[in-house]
Amino acid sequence: MFLDSARIFVRAGHGGAGSVSFRREKYVPRGGPDGGDGGRGGNVILVARPQVRTLIAFRYKKSFEATKGHNGQGSLKTGASGRDLIIPVPLGTVVLPEEGDVPLADLVEARQRFIVAKGGRGGRGNARFKSATHQAPREFEPGGEAEARFIRLELKLLADVGLVGLPNAGKSTLLSAVSNAHPKIAPYPFTTLRPVLGVVEWSHHRSFVVADIPGLIEGAHEGVGLGDQFLKHVERTRVLFHLVDLSDEAASPTARVQTVERELEAYGAGLSEKPVVLVGTKCDLTVAREAEDELRAYAQDRGVSYCRISAATHDGLKALLGKAWDFLAEEEDS
Ligand SMILES: Nc1nc2c(ncn2[C@@H]2O[C@H](COP(=O)(O)OP(=O)(O)OP(=O)(O)O)[C@@H](O)[C@H]2O)c(=O)[nH]1
Ligand SMILES: [Mg+2]
Incomplete structure (x- = not known):
């Protein structure tokens, strides 16, 4: 079976939230803020692979999601980043938006990559909001929104x-x-x-x-x-x-x-x-x-x-x- 067009849904991972935390140590009565940043969300990435010949895989699986970034933690621990989701596609795959004919990318070389959905950035933890006049900040940022969209893939074989x-x-x-x-x-x-x-x-x-x-x-x-x-x-x-x-x-x-x-x-x-x-x-x-x-x-x-x-x-x-x-x-x- 040969398949040369497909429509799929891709969703990147949300960013992790920054943490609000204060240092607590036995002999340090008023520890400063130590909330770490959230990790970034995973991207969804298309990669051209010569071993892949058609878009047949997308007949069975049409939805792809990368993982979220973890929240930051106390002691300035940054949350782990979400893992990128790699989707192999054949050489000659043209990536199109859901509507319209202007390609987003044209993957014609082996290992060429294109991020179709960008993960949300990690939010800043409260340690980042500390300043001379603001010693005990309780501010933090939530994780950034992840991109999500439908895309169309069109295979146009590469031949001389x-x-x-x-x-x-x-x-x-x-x-x-x-x-x-x-x-x-x-x-x-x-x-x-x-x-x-x-x-x-x-x-x-x-x-x-x-x-x-x-x-x-x-x-x-x-x-x-x-x-x-x-x-x-x-x-x-x-x-x-x-x-x-x-x-x-x-x-x-x-x-x-x-x-x-x-x-x-x-x-x-x-x-x-x-x-x-x-x-x-x-x-x-x-x-x-x-x-x-x-x-x-x-x-x-x-x-x-x-x-x-x-x-x-x-x-x-x-x-x-x-x-x-x-x-x-x-x-x-x-
Ligand atoms: N004698 C002879 N027969 C040939 C030659 N080339 C093709 N044929 C025959 O012509 C017929 C059609 O050949 P194909 O190569 O399948 O033709 P095609 O253009 O690919 O046909 P489609 O795939 O249907 O478009 C087959 O029976 C072949 O054996 C040739 O050089 N000499
Ligand atoms: Mg033929």
């Missing part, structure tokens, strides 16, 4: 290359041919039901991440098929591979490409402006010459590169990955 195309275009087969991932592959549409990431080892020290998502069909932006909800997982990629099945003679390849392009456009979020490589797939099968020429010409018109591949025989894979690497390296240099 996104695979898009109609169902059956060969996206998952390509991912399994070039990466360590083993997505499900089958000769029917909508085999892929959730995004899958794979790491491509390009050379010894260089690797990049490819995201395979469910196929798109006409009307996906209106919810047809599996809809276009998974496109958010390619929003952060730097280049898209748009796969077109060369062996499919049902409709012209350009018509099929345009169907997907319309869906990318309708989705928005800059997807249709992303660099793209058009990829003719399954070239080991019988391929109509004119159809492929048409596709090539279309790519040229649009000013994008075209590659023909077979994930089955590995033809053209190296050239395709090289193209991806060119895009990625270019960005790194700039």
Whole structure:
């Protein structure tokens, strides 16, 4: 089960109250104030962890509370602080307020932290209120209020290359041919039901991440098929591979490409402006010459590169990955 959005409630711990106390010692008749400060309340902290892959944990647990700070005590004893509550989330988690679209945080790096609810501060004990003219203060502060709120978590996977195309275009087969991932592959549409990431080892020290998502069909932006909800997982990629099945003679390849392009456009979020490589797939099968020429010409018109591949025989894979690497390296240099 893959879950990529959640709404949770977080409450930090209240601060502990300051104490009111006076020193009592056998031979000191009038001891001064010695009430210690309260401890601060625990924070609720989100931490990005690479081992966490989805937001599934929030399906079962939706409410999180850190512990309170303890009250201060006599003899200037400060109360113990509340313990912070750490909530692990996947890399790529966007934290949003309950309402509105302005993110509070975007957790994209391992161990990156964000305090979603701040613990109340500890109140001051009466010892702090002592002054030359005020020798026996009875003032103290209560502990500070803790923050509490609902937040929304949105997972947007972090990948360098996104695979898009109609169902059956060969996206998952390509991912399994070039990466360590083993997505499900089958000769029917909508085999892929959730995004899958794979790491491509390009050379010894260089690797990049490819995201395979469910196929798109006409009307996906209106919810047809599996809809276009998974496109958010390619929003952060730097280049898209748009796969077109060369062996499919049902409709012209350009018509099929345009169907997907319309869906990318309708989705928005800059997807249709992303660099793209058009990829003719399954070239080991019988391929109509004119159809492929048409596709090539279309790519040229649009000013994008075209590659023909077979994930089955590995033809053209190296050239395709090289193209991806060119895009990625270019960005790194700039
Ligand atoms: N001969 C041949 N068959 C291929 C090739 N690539 C994919 N296929 C076949 O095409 C079918 C669909 O492949 P998938 O990789 O599941 O396609 P997909 O684009 O991931 O499909 P969805 O997940 O449904 O969107 C499977 O039967 C694959 O074996 C190829 O290079 N050559
Ligand atoms: Mg698939």
